[in-house]
Amino acid sequence: MSTPATQPAPAYAVIFTSHRAEGDKGYAEAAAEILALAQAQPGFLGAESVRDAHGFGITVSYWASLEAVEAFKRQPRHAEVRTRMADWYEGWSLQVCRVERRASWPPAAAG
Amino acid sequence: MSTPATQPAPAYAVIFTSHRAEGDKGYAEAAAEILALAQAQPGFLGAESVRDAHGFGITVSYWASLEAVEAFKRQPRHAEVRTRMADWYEGWSLQVCRVERRASWPPAAAG
Numbered sequence: 001m002s003t004p005a006t007q008p009a010p011a012y013a014v015i016f017t018s019h020r021a022e023g024d025k026g027y028a029e030a031a032a033e034i035l036a037l038a039q040a041q042p043g044f045l046g047a048e049s050v051r052d053a054h055g056f057g058i059t060v061s062y063w064a065s066l067e068a069v070e071a072f073k074r075q076p077r078h079a080e081v082r083t084r085m086a087d088w089y090e091g092w093s094l095q096v097c098r099v100e101r102r103a104s105w106p107p108a109a110a111g
Numbered sequence: 112m113s114t115p116a117t118q119p120a121p122a123y124a125v126i127f128t129s130h131r132a133e134g135d136k137g138y139a140e141a142a143a144e145i146l147a148l149a150q151a152q153p154g155f156l157g158a159e160s161v162r163d164a165h166g167f168g169i170t171v172s173y174w175a176s177l178e179a180v181e182a183f184k185r186q187p188r189h190a191e192v193r194t195r196m197a198d199w200y201e202g203w204s205l206q207v208c209r210v211e212r213r214a215s216w217p218p219a220a221a222g
Contacts, residue, residue: 013126013208015171017159048128050161050169058161058169060126066211085216093215097124097208100177104204105196 010045010062010099012069018092020055027088030081037078043068055090062099069096121156121173121210123180129203131166138199141192148189154179166201173210180207 020027038044043064051057063069072078085092131138149155154175162168174180183189196203 010206012211013124013206015124015126017171048167048169050163050167052161052163056159056161058159058171060128060169060171089216091215091217094213095121095124095210096212097210099206099208100123101207102205104202105200106202 009102011065012063013097013099014061014063014069015095015097016059016061016092017094018057018059019090020051020057021088021090025087026084030084030088034078034081037075038072041068041072041075044072066096066098120213122176123174124208124210125172125174125180126206126208127170127172127203128205129168129170130201131162131168132199132201136198137195141195141199145189145192148186149183152179152183152186155183177207177209 035047038047038061045062045064047059047061049057049059063072146158149158149172156173156175158170158172160168160170174183
């Protein structure tokens with residue numbers, strides 16, 4: 001995954017927290033497609049994603065503006081895929097956040 | 112970990128992304144201590160943390176105000192423990208964010 005610290009300072013972070021339901025049901029393919037769509041979207045700066053062995057995961061995507069976040073939400077294929085989320089997740093939460101401060105180490109990675 | 116969706120709507124999220132270095136070196140004990148300190152801190156609303164088998168992790172903590180975030184940064188034991196971060200991480204980044212919008216599913220979990 002790309003590291004946002006090497007990109008321009010992100011203005012917005014979208015935190016998506018989720019518990020996967022049992023079975024793939026097309027999830028892996030859809031997740032890869034959505035990441036590729038995000039990467040092609042204007043204002044996308046990077047994403048980082050971790051999921052543990054219990055199916056709990058956090059994905060953070062970084063964006064140049066709130067307009068870029070909203071445009072991706074409206075992206076037709078993204079909206080279509082989201083109608084299947086109840087097949088894939090036992091639960092999820094999403095927070096759209098404005099980045100106020102950042103720090104990173106080693107310093108060479110600072111954006 | 113507590114689920115922030117069941118708490119009052121968080122005003123701030125702190126996203127801490129990290130790659131663990133080899134060896135524990137007191138990390139597990141310190142991490143548990145810091146979480147307990149956070150939970151005792153005014154304005155702490157919850158935290159969610161995931162680390163994968165490769166040592167890459169994301170922790171998001173939620174806070175009632177920017178003042179609460181800053182007070183925890185200044186907490187003396189927290190500040191002392193942070194001086195050892197280079198022992199524990201190959202790299203990390205931290206973003207302090209203001210939560211602008213949130214959604215969750217199932218709807219019963221909405222805060």
